[in-house]
Amino acid sequence: MDIEDLAKESKDLLTQSTPTQSTVHKKRKCAGKQEKSDPKILERIHDKTGNNDFLHSNVPGTQKVHIKTYGCSHNTSDSEFMMGLLYDYGYDIVDDVTKSDICIINSCTVKNPSQDAFITYVTKSREYGKPVVVAGCVPQGDRNLKGLENCSVIGVNQIDRIVEVVEETLKGNIVRLLAKKELPSLDLPKIRRNELIEIVPINQGCLGSCTYCKTKHARGKLTSYQPKAIVNACRKAWENGAKEIWITSEDTGVYGRDIGTDLPTLMIKILKDIPTDVMIRIGMANPPYIMEHLDKIVKVLNHPNVYSFIHIPVQSGSNAVLDKMIREYKIEDFNYVCDYLIKNVPNVTIATD
Secondary structure, eight states: OOHHHHHHHHHHHHHHHSOOHHHHHHHHHHHOSOOOSOHHHHHHHHHHHOOHHHHHHHSTTOSEEEEEEOSSHHHHHHHHHHHHHHHHHTOEEESOGGGOSEEEEEEOOSSHHHHHHHHHHHHHHHHTTOOEEEEEHHHHHOTTOTTOTTSEEEOTTOGGGHHHHHHHHHTTOOOEEOOOOSOOOTTSOOOOSSTTEEEEEOEESBSOOOTTOOHHHHHOBOEEOOHHHHHHHHHHHHHTTOSEEEEEOSOGGGTTTTTTOOHHHHHHHHHHHSOTTOEEEEOBOOHHHHGGGHHHHHHHHTSTTBOSEEEOOOOOSOHHHHHHHTOSSOHHHHHHHHHHHHHHSTTOEEEOO
């Protein structure tokens, strides 16, 4: 029997015992880990081919996947979701690209150096003979970028379809999913890089139009998750053993402006729900928007379950440069925010860039 006939026969067997992609998504929400293909079916396939290499190269969910991530904590969270989806479907996640069957590279485009490093890794992976799936802000912001011609592409809002993209890419097809749609669910399976730290995105996109930043082109305008979804994600994290929760986005300070709420209100809801042995860290917030509720932010940062830490970017000490960057604040605003926090939050740590 040749390979085509065997693949056709085994397809019916796998269909009977392995859920379709749509079924998998439905089961994951209530069951968590998706079982791999039935071992008896895999044994039958192996017996008929006499070749274990055929098994691992042709049966979906039996290959090894390498995931490389560049950029911010939001990107890290996206990669963790993709790893969770792939692992639930049966794929093995490996750290060494040379031992993988396919490479997924999650990219960052905020500045040229991170984009250049990403392109270098794409080239390196191709030289190893690995099919490549490109994710993240680079292809979403510039789908015609040189160097991505032979790569599959998955957009920032399409990460919940990573299993489909990997399957098709392993078949030798080039897939491009870049259409904008609603935000991916926060209830997707996830594998944390650090088992004690859960990264929870609270919104995507921003309200700025900075001249030097490409992220706006990729992540788009502000879209916030509903508070209930975020609180549930935090609860699920500590139930699964997380001891730290990182609240992240392109700008946490603008959270909720599109849905009639704000960051302090969200934080109060989260803090009412989590136990006392879990700590929360708030991510980057730009000066113009954090200034709108500084007094409330101070109360949050003084809470015993919140780190006295926040990232407030300055970008430049020159108002003329800030104006050309279209940063929408002056250096005096940045100084005011820092002075207020230092005065009202004991031992506060303020990160900047």
